[in-house]
Amino acid sequence: MTLDERKKLILESIIKDYVETAEPVGSRAVVKKHGLKISAATVRNEMSDLEDMGYLEQPYTSAGRIPSQKGFRYYVDCMMEQENLDDKETEVLLHLLDDSFQEVNDLVQKIGHFLAQITNYTSFVIVPSVRLSKFKYLQLIPIEPGKALVLLVTDLGVVMHRNIEVPHSITAPELDLMGRMFNQVLAGKKITEIQRSDLQQLRDELKQRRKVIDHALEAIESLLDNSNEERVIISGALNIMNEPEFKDVDKLKKIMAFLEEETQLMDMLPESLGDEVDIRIGQENQAEDFKELSLVFAGYRSQGEQGKLGLMGPVRMEYWKAVGSLDSVREIIEEIIRKRF
Amino acid sequence: MTLDERKKLILESIIKDYVETAEPVGSRAVVKKHGLKISAATVRNEMSDLEDMGYLEQPYTSAGRIPSQKGFRYYVDCMMEQENLDDKETEVLLHLLDDSFQEVNDLVQKIGHFLAQITNYTSFVIVPSVRLSKFKYLQLIPIEPGKALVLLVTDLGVVMHRNIEVPHSITAPELDLMGRMFNQVLAGKKITEIQRSDLQQLRDELKQRRKVIDHALEAIESLLDNSNEERVIISGALNIMNEPEFKDVDKLKKIMAFLEEETQLMDMLPESLGDEVDIRIGQENQAEDFKELSLVFAGYRSQGEQGKLGLMGPVRMEYWKAVGSLDSVREIIEEIIRKRF
DNA sequence: GATTAGCACTCAATAGGAGAGAGTGCTAAC
DNA sequence: GTTAGCACTCTCTCCTATTGAGTGCTAATC
Structure with a gap:
């Protein structure tokens, strides 16, 4: 038509x-x-x-x-003709980033914040799980008698750690050795690829230090569990309150409650996104509480994983600005990731 | 009277x-x-x-x-007769905690969440800066050629880390040695006590690796800067929306905006708190946006530092419940800290 | 045949007014 | 000092009239 x-x-x-x-x-x-x-x-x-x-x-x-x-x-x-970030906005953003981030997730989070600011909508960032990242480095670090730290680094620079208990009798070199053995078995594997058999192998090789191994493995499993989940980071939630369509507190409450449940937002988005900026207008959203909101979102890729970021606002939204900003920003992200990681 | x-x-x-x-x-x-x-x-x-x-x-x-x-x-x-947590609530809380926290701040954060849940008010937790904690452990960890991780642990179990760049030529043992030297100079000092002279001493001792030292020191300084600040963690902000006195979106917006600015809340509380649960009713609050809210708060101490936690709600608040819960919870926190850290 | 001016019509929003109801304050009796 | 009784006050709700923006239709015009 x-x-x-x-x-x-x-x-x-x-x-x-x-x-x-x-x-x-x-x-x-x-x-x-x-x-x-x-x-x-x-x-x-x-x-x-x-x-x-x-x-x-x-x-x-x-x-x-x-x-x-x-x-x-x-x-x-x-x-619609999308309205990309203008030079000044781009400059502000680049200045804002300015290397002051430690890992990809920091970067994307900052960008989410920026998006919320310039569009006056609410932004969300879904940072990918580390499932696909590679196990880069593990170390067991003695902290004090009886306590040690399991440190795990993935290839994207994500650092995770957890405290474990160890026997008082264990020495620093021993811990170090164990760490090295862990590394030998696990290094380079994708997080998803780590099998029970690998962990079993470790158990076998380090029988005499079973307790430490058990604790360390527990810690690792718990780290992996935690990081298997995608995380949602929302910025500018208050912006919703400026829209006249949400001057009713009850509506507002529903939306805020929805946003607080991280998984709900994730469930609304498709598993994987193409190269286009996607738009969901009002009723096109599945979730009941979202039928009065629009969603503009895109994927960004960082070394094989896909993250997502987007904006949400009333159906009466400046789609041209939202889509344009998102498109510009996506490019900037991918550029930075290519360069830095 | x-x-x-x-x-x-x-x-x-x-x-x-x-x-x-x-x-x-x-x-x-x-x-x-x-x-x-x-x-x-x-x-x-x-x-x-x-x-x-x-x-x-x-x-x-x-x-x-x-x-x-x-x-x-x-x-x-x-x-008023305060209404402490009853046995069932206490049990729920203890079950909720159940050792599943890594450091003090996790613990307190969980408790804040719990408080918001059972009282239906909004809770806040101010976790103390690490200024007063002691430097326990530092290590330089090679991650890949050209990159290393500075890992810093304080005596309260807080783990901080930052990536730095190092010359490709540097070897793992060298990094290790440097880490040890850092430790020698800094170990056991309070974070606030670390002086320029200490850092200078390090620079002198490790002249030949000036670049690494500089980067590492930068990283440490930046970590300390970051952690010098107290953080505020707010739970149950949505609960405010249930109160009829805030069915007006504009009022709500002001309060939410206030809460988003972490420092504003901190500025409202006294520097240090005694052993009593404190109450600020409506107008007694300095901040203009807070004149319709009441604050109930208390300090908890963890090894020389003072954290704060509290509840905020309408002036029409169940003070007996808020004060009681806070009082109970404060005891539980201090008990756990005594035992575990 | 498309465009336009003119005009009656519709409906939300606003204001004014009447009536109801909750609750007080005062008076006089207990 | 306490209480019953009653007039009075003020909000809240409902009702009605009025206003005004904007439409839809018709007939005239280009």
Whole structure:
């Protein structure tokens, strides 16, 4: 279904106006704001047509029109020109990053924060699990008699650690040796590839120090369990409160509660994303509490894993800005990852 | 100023009722709910007195009365019996903790979460800076050619780390040696006590590896900078939304924005706390955005440092429960810290 | 045939007013 | 000192009238 130019123009006017004001847009307003050379009556006729086609709707009989979700969908699919970060914004972002991050996740988190700031929407970042990263380094470090630290580093620079108990009698060189044996068996393996058999092998080789091994393995398993999960980081949740559609505390509460449950957001997104920025408008979202929100999201890849990041806002969203920012930012992320890791 | 028994009884009735319903309380309600043997008219006279004394106020001429902030203050100072955690709650908490924390801060954070859950208020935990903790252990760990990890452990089990760059030529034993030298100079010192002179000494002793030393020192300084700051952890912020006094989104937004700025909350609390649970009712708070909220907080000490934790809710708060829970929990924390660290 | 001006019509939003109800404060009796 | 009784006050809710933005239709115009 394609629309003639005039209808497109009118639809666009209404969308821009409505996005800005959150009020229904009348025929006169369309003519005035955009200096069209046709009369309000003509616009009314066109608007009536657009309503019949489902792109507009009327809150009540004699109000102006607001874009329907289908209208927004048509707009983003067929008409929208995305508005990337301008030079100044890019500069601010690059300055903000400025090497002050320790690992990929820090980087992405900062970018999420930035996105929320410049768009005034709520951003989310899903940092990938370390399932696919490689086991790079492990060490057992004596901290004090009876206590040691298991330190584990993956190839993406993620450092994990956990305290364990060890017999008082154990010496530092012994711990060191054990660490080395762990390394020999596990080094270079993907986290997912570590098998029970590997762990068993370790147990066998280090029989005489069974207790330490057991504790260390427990610690490692617990670290892996923890890090198997994707994490969601949300920034700018307060921005939702600025939108007039959420001046009702109950609605707000539902959304906030939804956001607090990390998994819910993850479940809403597809397993893996292509190279495009994806848009989910209102009803297109599965979750009941999300039918009044839109989601704009994209994947970024970092060495074989996929992370996701995106923005959420009201259906009445500046999609052009959201999509553009996200697109720009995605490129910047991948560029940095390529260079630094 | 002390009140006679009957006035106390009436004040208490009104407070309990108002805390529960958030509605002004009338004289008849007082008589009915608490089965008093005096008539409503008598209660009215007493209420009038209480209003003159400033303990009650009337939203408008012919509504019931609500406790004034002074009324609440009198109540918590002179009448309140705190309601500690009961056995079941304590058990739930202990079960929740169950050794599954790595360091003090994990522990306190979990407790904050628990507090928010059982009280339905918003909890905050201020974990102390590591300024006062002692430097326990440092190691330089080679990760890959050109990269190493600075690992720093304090006596409270806090593990910090940072990546640094090192010359490709450096060997693992060399790094190890350097780590040991760091340890020799720094071990056992309080973080605050580490002086420029110590760092200079290191620089001198390890002249030939100046670059590594510089990077490592930078990393350490940056770690210390970071950890010099106290952190605030907030749980159950959503609970505020349940209170009828905050059904207005604008108020809500102000409070949430306030909470997002960690330092603001810290600035509101006194530098150091005694052994009592402290209460700040409404106007007693400095911050403008907090004049409608009450704060109940206490300090906990862990090896010379003081952390703080507390609850915030509307002025119409169940102080007895908040104070009691906090008091119970504080004991539990200190008990665990004594045992485990 | 498309466009436009004109006008009646619709419906939310706002304001004003009446009535109900909760609760007080006062007075007079106990 | 306490209480019953009653007038009074003030909010809340419902109702109605009014306003105004914006439409939809019709008939005239380009």
